[in-house]
Amino acid sequence: MQYKAYAAQSPTTPLAPTNIPRRQTGERDVAIEILYCGVCHSDLHAARGEWPGMRYPLVPGHEIIGRVTAIGASVSNHQVGDIVGVGCMVGSCRHCQSCDDGLEQYCEGPRGWQQTYNGWLDGSGENTYGGYADGITVDEHFVLKITHPESNLAAVAPLLCAGITTWSPLRHWKAGPGKKIGIVGIGGLGHMGIKLARAMGAHVVAFTTSPSKIQDARDLGADEVVVSRNSEEMATHTKSFDFILNTVAAPHDIDAFMILLKRDATMTMVGVPDSPHPSPGVANLIFQRRQLAGSLIGGIPETQEMLDFCAEHGITSHVEMIEMKDIELAFQRMQKSDVKYRFVIDMATI
Template identity: 55%
Template sequence: MTQTKAFAAQSPTSGLAPHNIERRAPRPDDVAIEIDYCGVCHTDIHFAQNDWGVTEYPVVPGHEIVGRVTSVGPQVKAFKEGDVVGVGCMVDSCRTCSACDAGLEQYCSNGMTGTYNGEDRHDHSITYGGYSERIVVSERFVVRVPEKLDIKAAAPLLCAGITTYSPLRHYGVKAGHKVGVIGMGGLGHMGVKFAKALGAEVTIFTRSESKVGEAKKQGADHVVVSTDEDQMAAVAETFDFMLDTVPVQHDLNPYLNCLTYDGTHIIVGLLEPVEPPLEAGALVFKRRVLAGSLIGGMPETQEVLDFCAEHDISCDVEMLDIHNINDAYERMKKGDVKYRFVIDMKTLKNG
């Protein structure tokens, strides 16, 4: 066991504060990692606040982890001391069901083990995430960070990146498609970059007039201010795909009407019931599809890192001292981050 500094929330209203945890001694297939950077995902906020009613306190969030390997167990083949590696949203799964066999561990029939707030399959302890000095993870759930990538900007690829890349690939987005991305935050700005890299014409839907210029700089071809009814009406029946990253309940109906016939609305942000209710007729009369998507499997998580190295894609990050994490959460709740906070773990180690 290794004593490890971390930041944890103790209750839905406590905010995050220093908290010591223990990391296990590596098992035969484990990789021990010294964490350099960890991205801040809106899911971290949902868990810290217990928005989904499943949080076990104390919770140490963080699932956009990059760092260096410090040691490996005797069965580990793919990694050695000194390698730069990443860990995303999962640290284990059953490894035997059909989803796991297909490399889609996120859809494991027996439930994947989350990087935090999960239950370890061996010792039944609760997992702690990347707002910490180090982590120990089974080799199958560790990916290699290509040398070409700036490792600070690579951290958010482990969640924001794979979560937007995976559905765009699954649905075969390509040149000739029109894609709308709803919400210009951590996930949304990566969705724009991937949809463009795959050849699509991309429109960002934002509530924030102030993000219009920025969205174009990110490579979006068009911007729609979603609170402006005229702008929404002007793009009715336009899009083949909508990628919806909004983190709270919101009216889907205006967005469904932006799809062409056979268009697909892909939810990645929302887990709660749809409110206000969905007009099913908007689906029926145009053979539209409402879909959801969860992160991506381990092979695809490696693929997205390699894709970013090949296509020179990176996240836009604001570096964060971990002591300012509570302010960062407040800013994210207001949609005020360009476009992902990444914690520099030196501020935890030295602070």
């Protein structure tokens, strides 16, 4: 089957219209008409070849909302007409310890987890193609139920990446009532971290380098906002945080935040910079038994949990809708942080 899509043919060419193949609907497959697809910074890195191992043509997109158009004979969890989501994964080995634990993003199989785009395809070394297209076919295990009102579907799309990337560490490190939680950065990831931590019942402190974002952070639900370039503001929070979620994908001084953690507390990184952070000081870890950790998206069970939680609490992403033809302009604006807080493509415009 052929679908319309937008692809980069090389790291130096803009995304442009093309046709891509999709497999026929297999016994356990779900065929999906894509309605909306969020635009993640990872899409830009991948299309421009800024990460190793990119293969072309490359069709980005891993924040997918769509409608089921066909199902395989053995599919039991989805029906034709259902509204569903597909995130960053469309496959894994399904039998290693991580997969058994519902943490497919850490799959220990020989090929690891299968990315929605630029992933392995049946072991042949071919590419998988993402959501900048009008359709996709996915194994039912990796298709998620969407229960938000249909009027909110565009704003649900970024939950499939930005939402789960922040939810997974907040849940793992037990954000909730009685916990003081820091969110570093107020962008695509950070704005979701603030919303989720607040809804989980935590006391939320947002960190930003820009005083102009103070009111934005409060509007998102932050109880307090700290300008991280102000050393006096930072000092008032020394040794007071139970957990800090650092969403910033640019190199910066990690020690400035590590000293804000209580004894035995953790700061978790979810942003991948294009060059290394300055090395953190070991003393800040040793003398308070603090931990510096990382976290990668989330498994399928916790992604469904996050989507259900967000539907129950009326949580969506702040989005700006664009037409497919404007993706390169969106990439340019994204590089300038000129979006609040996530672009979403209306795939009817493809």
